[in-house]
Amino acid sequence: MSQQDKVRPGKVQLTRDDFTSKSEPRWCPGCGDYAILAQMKKILPDMGIPRENIIFVSGIGCSSRFPYYMNTYGVHSIHGRAPTIATGIKLANPDLKVFVITGDGDGLSIGGNHFIHLCRRNVDITVILFNNRIYGLTKGQYSPTSLKGQITKSSPYGSLENPFNPILMALASGATFVARTIDRNPKHMIEVFKRAAMHKGTAFVEVYQNCVIFNDGAFADLTKPDTKSERALYMEQGKPYVFGNNRDKSLRWSSNHFEVVPYDENNPDKELMVHDEHSLNPTLEFGLASLSDDPNFPTPLGIFRDVAVDTYEGLLLKQIEFVKQKKGEGDLEKLFHSGNTFYIENK
Amino acid sequence: MEKKESKTLERVTIRFAGDSGDGMQLTGMRFTNTTALEGHELVTLPDYPAEIRAPAGTLFGVSGFQIQISSSEIHTPGDQPDVLVAMNPAALKVNLKLVSDNGILIINSDAFQGRNLALAGYETNPLEDDSLKRYQVFAVPITTLTRRALEGVKLSVKEKDRSKNFFALGMTFWLFTHPLEPTIEWIKEKFKNRPELVEANIKALNAGYNYALSTELFSTTYRVDKAKKAPGKYRNVTGNEALSIGFITAAKKAHKELFLGSYPITPASEILHELSKYRNYDVKTFQAEDEIAGIGAAIGASYAGALGITTTSGPGVALKSEFLGFAVMAELPLVVTNVQRGGPSTGLPTKTEQADLLQALYGRNGEAPMPIIAAKSPADCFSAALEASKIALMFSTPVFLLTDGYIANGSEPWLIPDVDSIPEIEVHYATDPDTFMPYKRDPKTLARMIALPGTPGFEHHIGGLEKDDTGDVAYDPDNHDRMVRLRAEKIERINQYVDQPEINGDPEGELLLISWGSTYGTVFTAIEEIRKRGKKVSWYHLRWIYPFPLSLEKYIHNFKNVLVPEINLGQLVKVIRDRYLVDAKGFNRVRGLPLNTHELVEAIENILQK
Numbered sequence A: 001m002s003q004q005d006k007v008r009p010g011k012v013q014l015t016r017d018d019f020t021s022k023s024e025p026r027w028c029p030g031c032g033d034y035a036i037l038a039q040m041k042k043i044l045p046d047m048g049i050p051r052e053n054i055i056f057v058s059g060i061g062c063s064s065r066f067p068y069y070m071n072t073y074g075v076h077s078i079h080g081r082a083p084t085i086a087t088g089i090k091l092a093n094p095d096l097k098v099f100v101i102t103g104d105g106d107g108l109s110i111g112g113n114h115f116i117h118l119c120r121r122n123v124d125i126t127v128i129l130f131n132n133r134i135y136g137l138t139k140g141q142y143s144p145t146s147l148k149g150q151i152t153k154s155s156p157y158g159s160l161e162n163p164f165n166p167i168l169m170a171l172a173s174g175a176t177f178v179a180r181t182i183d184r185n186p187k188h189m190i191e192v193f194k195r196a197a198m199h200k201g202t203a204f205v206e207v208y209q210n211c212v213i214f215n216d217g218a219f220a221d222l223t224k225p226d227t228k229s230e231r232a233l234y235m236e237q238g239k240p241y242v243f244g245n246n247r248d249k250s251l252r253w254s255s256n257h258f259e260v261v262p263y264d265e266n267n268p269d270k271e272l273m274v275h276d277e278h279s280l281n282p283t284l285e286f287g288l289a290s291l292s293d294d295p296n297f298p299t300p301l302g303i304f305r306d307v308a309v310d311t312y313e314g315l316l317l318k319q320i321e322f323v324k325q326k327k328g329e330g331d332l333e334k335l336f337h338s339g340n341t342f343y344i345e346n347k
Numbered sequence B: 001m002e003k004k005e006s007k008t009l010e011r012v013t014i015r016f017a018g019d020s021g022d023g024m025q026l027t028g029m030r031f032t033n034t035t036a037l038e039g040h041e042l043v044t045l046p047d048y049p050a051e052i053r054a055p056a057g058t059l060f061g062v063s064g065f066q067i068q069i070s071s072s073e074i075h076t077p078g079d080q081p082d083v084l085v086a087m088n089p090a091a092l093k094v095n096l097k098l099v100s101d102n103g104i105l106i107i108n109s110d111a112f113q114g115r116n117l118a119l120a121g122y123e124t125n126p127l128e129d130d131s132l133k134r135y136q137v138f139a140v141p142i143t144t145l146t147r148r149a150l151e152g153v154k155l156s157v158k159e160k161d162r163s164k165n166f167f168a169l170g171m172t173f174w175l176f177t178h179p180l181e182p183t184i185e186w187i188k189e190k191f192k193n194r195p196e197l198v199e200a201n202i203k204a205l206n207a208g209y210n211y212a213l214s215t216e217l218f219s220t221t222y223r224v225d226k227a228k229k230a231p232g233k234y235r236n237v238t239g240n241e242a243l244s245i246g247f248i249t250a251a252k253k254a255h256k257e258l259f260l261g262s263y264p265i266t267p268a269s270e271i272l273h274e275l276s277k278y279r280n281y282d283v284k285t286f287q288a289e290d291e292i293a294g295i296g297a298a299i300g301a302s303y304a305g306a307l308g309i310t311t312t313s314g315p316g317v318a319l320k321s322e323f324l325g326f327a328v329m330a331e332l333p334l335v336v337t338n339v340q341r342g343g344p345s346t347g348l349p350t351k352t353e354q355a356d357l358l359q360a361l362y363g364r365n366g367e368a369p370m371p372i373i374a375a376k377s378p379a380d381c382f383s384a385a386l387e388a389s390k391i392a393l394m395f396s397t398p399v400f401l402l403t404d405g406y407i408a409n410g411s412e413p414w415l416i417p418d419v420d421s422i423p424e425i426e427v428h429y430a431t432d433p434d435t436f437m438p439y440k441r442d443p444k445t446l447a448r449m450i451a452l453p454g455t456p457g458f459e460h461h462i463g464g465l466e467k468d469d470t471g472d473v474a475y476d477p478d479n480h481d482r483m484v485r486l487r488a489e490k491i492e493r494i495n496q497y498v499d500q501p502e503i504n505g506d507p508e509g510e511l512l513l514i515s516w517g518s519t520y521g522t523v524f525t526a527i528e529e530i531r532k533r534g535k536k537v538s539w540y541h542l543r544w545i546y547p548f549p550l551s552l553e554k555y556i557h558n559f560k561n562v563l564v565p566e567i568n569l570g571q572l573v574k575v576i577r578d579r580y581l582v583d584a585k586g587f588n589r590v591r592g593l594p595l596n597t598h599e600l601v602e603a604i605e606n607i608l609q610k
């Protein structure tokens, strides 16, 4: 009998503390990872998922120690490979709620191949990528999201490489839920996490995460009181893209690019485009994602995309049912005796 | 005209050879099928080029299929073909050196002209000079005769020419007094959507048979008596098929779903193809984005409660090795099948070799012991898969299962076991959440406690970092030393739960042969030959290579000579020398082919004569 057959009635209402493990987090004081851990613990009690059905799978890096700090099932695997283990877990037992915790180096460099294929297959897994634009655990080398020219231990004269835009990668790879949030805005993170965790299919969340030790302030513009309104754009479903110190700017699509246009809250332009996460055509989402880090535009935060598409494991289960109906339940006797058989008689 | 006679042979080896587009694998398989139905012992060896469609007529585009049939026990596809069917000059050129003296050559004479001769490197037509006088040559215009037989069939000439392999098959069926019906039935089923192909192929088959009959082409026909095998129902299986059936059986017997994570690679892909058919057996196959993802997904599935397996060949194992170490560390059940091929690097993808043994033993960072089991023949892949799965689940460990290109693609009859006689595989889970610790061990097997995700009260963490018994990360030096030893000791204890090989022959003497894996057949045949000559030799064949069986200890020091035949430069022999400090010698050929029985017999004679 498998263990799942003997389910005990779980506690009715879980709390944040139910998700806190015995292990003391070992991140540097002030690291953005703490905020992410805290928000995750906040959303889980209300998700209605029994604790024993939740699994965190990670690779290697500062972020990947996350599973140890959650009082759930957890696998701290090897560098870059968390999506592969997570896929196996989900396919073997689709009842489990599977999270992948990864970073910019783990998820996009050594694990880049697995990341894009996970998105493409739309396995029902929630991926949280902590993007701090640096290798922290190995003590400060440039990562695939480090900016060109960034000075790091392995690029003392400036990085020569063009960075990946993780949102563009996820969109291009076919992720059905794509969002971005930031460590210093816990409220926003909670909303994004909740939506991501509830999504059926591969949900990708990029979290801008500050590494106080090796890349401090990388995203400060987006949260500092004096710059955040101009530099960050919080996308909201069905609403125009409004930003600016006086909420007086918006975005418009003009033939083949975005442009900034004035916005008057009291008299909004009826023609102004509004955000549609559910659009099946990702053209505008690509456009929006491309604005990140552009000095002439704000960096979008929030949900880029949220569309309903069949999950891989759903299709697999359907196929199994279909074949069972067509060929009958598998029977070893039949299996052994199929193919090229013959008798040798007793002489 | 000579009087026709019928001769009964104990065993005979036939080789079909032609262009890779000539359908020689199919022809060989059909011949095999009928042979099996006739109740003969048989062993086959497909031998085909790595290129999917090599340029027609070239030497490297030659595809061959060899089968030995016998009325007594055999274990090899035969060293030397007694009959060679050569569809073109290149096929003759490549294979002639293998054919026994006075062997039969059935040759498509239509192909022996102009460009084809030049492509094969013949300056003169071998059918016209006396270079073939050591053989019985039957030059038949197969192409012309096939076209003639298919007059009136609505196919282009090019399409008609594709039926010529059936013409050749028809001739060989006559030569060996084999019936046509099974092949006719097969053709009807296979081409049921193309009635014109059914007609063409059946006509060509009949035409070949009738041609041999009515022209009295061959002065003799041959019979091989039914084999004196254990009575029962048999199924002809390739190693890859038997392996697939073995894994499905193991999963059913363990009441688990089977999960295969795999990436296509020659010569292991057939296992992926085969298992993908069995969705109704709760087999979940996952074609991953790369070798690493294949094993990663299998490990994930195993952790979540399935029987997780991955299948590959040497280059794939190289990519998977970091995950192998992870599975050793996390102590999760997993079976990794390596269908070995010629290496290193891409090497010889379609050829066979045993050169990945040291990779399986040592190819990981750190002290990362993994049990290794090797199948000895195509049918044996069934029980090897079953046993590997059982040990993986019982000891919560990744297990290497080694086969190779030869037994993966080769076939032999498998005595179909009674399903109920196969014991259940018991899997133990932690039952008490209060005392549960993920690295607490079963005192007998030392297997760690397993709790599946989804079980309330057993939430825990596993990972690649060193842990203490509680599952917490631990950097303590003594703990690490203890865990390293425990993981090694756990694998050693497998010896108490698997059969120890017994020695074949006297427990002491002049010469002991030690072998593993697919060389079983060659060694069996060589020893049979030596003993027929009235000489003595003993033999020890390993099934589990790690943990190394204990029973060898009893014998190995009782022999003057120890010889280890392998298709590599000497890998098991290193292990044996290391373990026992004996001066074991290797018999090594690395030609991408099974060992040659005659050569091995000679090597044994040389030692015995010393």
Ligand code: SF4
Binding pocket: A026, A027, A028, A030, A031, A032, A033, A062, A132, A136, A137, A210, A211, A212, A213, A214
């Ligand atoms: S090195 Fe950076 S990312 Fe890593 S724990 Fe310290 S602050 Fe956080």
